[in-house]
Amino acid sequence: MVNKELNIVHLYPDLLNLYGDKGNIACMEHRLKWRGIGANILACTNKDNSMNLEKADIIFVGGGSDREQEIVCELLLKKKDELINYVENGGVLVAVCGGYQLLGKYYQTANSKIEGLGILDIYTDAGDTRLIGNVVLESELFEQKITGFENHAGRTYIGNHTPLGKVLYGHGNTGESGYEGVVYKNIIATYLHGPLLPKNPMLCDHILGCAMRRKYEDFNGFAALDDTLENTANKYIEDRFLKK
Amino acid sequence: MRKILAIWAAKLSAVAGRMIGKKSSSTPGDIALKICPDIIKILSKNVKKGIIVTCGTNGKTTTNNLLNTALLKCGYKTVCNNLGANMVNGIATAFAMASGITGKFEADYAVLEIDEASARRVFAHLTPDYMVITNLFRDQLDRYGEIDITVDLLNESINMAKSVKLILNGDDPLTVQFGEGRDAKYFGISEQVLPQIDETKEGQFCVKCGHEQAYNFFHYSQLGDFYCPNCGNSRPAIDFDATEVDLSGSMKFTVNKSVKIDVNYRGFYNIYNILAVYSALSVMGVDTSGFNSMLADYKPQIGRMELIDLGKPVILNLAKNPAGFNQAIQTVMLDKRKKDVIVAINDLANDGRDVSWLWDVDFDKLSDENLNTLTTTGIRLYDISLRFKYADVKVNNITKSMKEAIKRCLKTDAEVCYVLVNYTALFSTQTTMLEIQKELKAGGNENGK
Structure with a gap:
């Protein structure tokens, strides 16, 4: 049997590196390796500009400051068609925070309008206040709640797209809509930044599963892992902020 | 007149705060500013x-x-x-x-x-x-x-x-x-x-x-x-x-x-x-x-690599962001003695509610042959434990009690114990360490030593 492996392309970790996005990469890598599946982390940096989507099984794009996000937008616009093609063909894309915003049509800041990739039919306006705090979501994908932390000035309007979850605690996409993130084909886009996946192992496995199914016809699910610590960390946030 | 009243009120509040064991040095100022908003300008x-x-x-x-x-x-x-x-x-x-x-x-x-x-x-x-x-x-x-x-x-x-x-x-x-x-x-x-x-x-x-x-x-x-x-x-x-x-x-x-x-x-x-x-x-x-x-x-502020003797040296250090933590870890690793390490992470307002910065700290560097045991504690004990899990560093003990954590380390054969804490865990940890010191002295007397 040939050893299975996934290629995870981390887009511009040198530019978009706020809020410990490394944690999400480490989580995907470890959860594959613990199951005997190979994980190749391919960092595409501004320095080497090595973005190669042909090999990608999962693309991850994180958050940065407005300034850095603008640079990344410019770089990615050159690859726009390739990225759209990838997504429409079921390619897995995980976008967090700033990465989420740039999948939309545009991000309107106080000073400028940053053109997005237009992969999703969504747009973002900068608000006067930042939406900050712990978040608990109810998602149709999982029984377990999704827990995390948000910190964004942008208000993202998702139109007819399916949200990642319903906000049980926190602000979400606009602070008013009651929903957070977007799920489209194999895209997971969310404002929940940093170590989202370590504390939401079911979400991590969902993402990895999508990539495995797309790559290997004979993939029939993952072996269970001991997620006691992961689930305890997740449940702690749920219990603390959802007072029953 | 308002100025004098404001000064009195602040001083009184500080005395009252000390009596109930509160170490806040913000409240007296709040009171003074309420009574005399120009107090800083005047003085x-x-x-x-x-x-x-x-x-x-x-x-x-x-x-x-x-x-x-x-x-x-x-x-x-x-x-x-x-x-x-x-x-x-x-x-x-x-x-x-x-x-x-x-x-x-x-x-x-x-x-x-x-x-x-x-x-x-x-x-x-x-x-x-x-x-x-x-x-x-x-x-x-x-x-x-x-x-x-x-x-x-x-x-x-x-x-x-x-x-x-x-x-x-x-x-x-x-x-x-x-x-x-x-x-x-x-x-x-x-x-x-x-x-x-x-x-x-x-x-x-x-x-x-x-x-x-x-x-x-x-x-x-x-x-x-x-x-x-x-x-x-x-x-x-x-x-x-x-x-x-x-x-x-x-x-x-x-x-x-x-x-x-x-x-x-x-x-x-x-x-x-x-x-x-x-x-x-x-x-x-x-x-x-x-x-x-x-x-x-100069007497360093508490928790700046502060050494407290609890039968073995226990060193308390405050680190509250990735740069500070990486520097603390580097300092710990320069100490080649066999050591126990305790890490406490809180997420109260003064710490920053967001703990995602933990993933920007190079915690994997903490693991070497001189590390005896690692303990995690604090309000976000599960988050810091997860961080170590995904850094491939073994956590030996996860506990809500700092006292238990320190006492356990005192019993090991490590030569030194480092306690790395973020902001709001600092004062309570120091208090705990001094309590243990007191107990050790009392215990020592009972044994007739």
Whole structure:
């Protein structure tokens, strides 16, 4: 049997590196390796500009400051068609925070309008206040709640797209809509930044599963892992902020 | 009259706070400001020689208090917020407590550390003559937004104090930018000291043109001899530099090729704190000839590699952001004794509610053959435990009780125990350590030793 492996392309970790996005990469890598599946982390940096989507099984794009996000937008616009093609063909894309915003049509800041990739039919306006705090979501994908932390000035309007979850605690996409993130084909886009996946192992496995199914016809699910610590960390946030 | 009332109320509140065991140094100031909103403005007019403030992400308490110690040693009278309360209310507390009950207040210098985000509010009350900026690192993002916002806030504050003399870390591109077109002196470490490792560099893009920066050598985070290959922006000429750095025993270095510093401090970052103080004193025109003995007089704030004897040495250290934690880990790893390590992470307002910064700390470096056991605790004990799990570092004990954690470490055969905590865990941990010390003494007597 040939050893299975996934290629995870981390887009511009040198530019978009706020809020410990490394944690999400480490989580995907470890959860594959613990199951005997190979994980190749391919960092595409501004320095080497090595973005190669042909090999990608999962693309991850994180958050940065407005300034850095603008640079990344410019770089990615050159690859726009390739990225759209990838997504429409079921390619897995995980976008967090700033990465989420740039999948939309545009991000309107106080000073400028940053053109997005237009992969999703969504747009973002900068608000006067930042939406900050712990978040608990109810998602149709999982029984377990999704827990995390948000910190964004942008208000993202998702139109007819399916949200990642319903906000049980926190602000979400606009602070008013009651929903957070977007799920489209194999895209997971969310404002929940940093170590989202370590504390939401079911979400991590969902993402990895999508990539495995797309790559290997004979993939029939993952072996269970001991997620006691992961689930305890997740449940702690749920219990603390959802007072029953 | 309002002034005197405000001073009395603040003093009373401080006494009451001490009686119920509360160590807050903000509340008395809050009360004073309510009674007399101009209390800082009125009292700070009586500062005779100058007001010096210290801002920056890391090292401001040490720098500020060291500066205060030095000025006291020179015989000056000072007012200083040396308990670390560094917003408007903390400054009001410092002034109120330094006043007599008749409202009389006199000082040669006001020596104040100020929270970056609060600087513009503080400067509405008083105008500093000198300002030290130690560095800017990623810290408590949920409170400050992003580092760009901190830069804007500080620029706004500096513009409010037009004739202020700046004393800036010349190795930090983010800090250097404040000196542009202003009256500024720079301090820096002018030789390569540490191995050139790759860690999170916050200010990796040129503040002028956005191009990626390069370094002739760098110290940690984004500090070093930086330059921009694109626009030519670079580390400025350094007015106060450290060379001949030797960290093998005590801390030794030479300032401006002539002043030899030799102190029993730990941690590379303390070179910057000492340099900042030396630079500030020089700019202020204070005699620095007894500088080494000034340093020897300084009692570090609690939790700055604070050694407490609990039958074996237990060392308590505060670290509250990735740069601080990476430096703490480096200091721990330099100690080659067999050791137990306890890490406590809280997420209260003063810590920053967001703990995602834990994933920007190089915790994997903590694991080596000298690490005996690792314990996690604090409000976010599960998050820090998960962080270690995904860094492939084994956590031996996860507990909600700091007391249990320390007691367990006292029983192991490790020679030393390090306790790394973030902000709000600091005071409670120190209290716990002193409790254990007391119990050990009492227990010792019962056994007739």
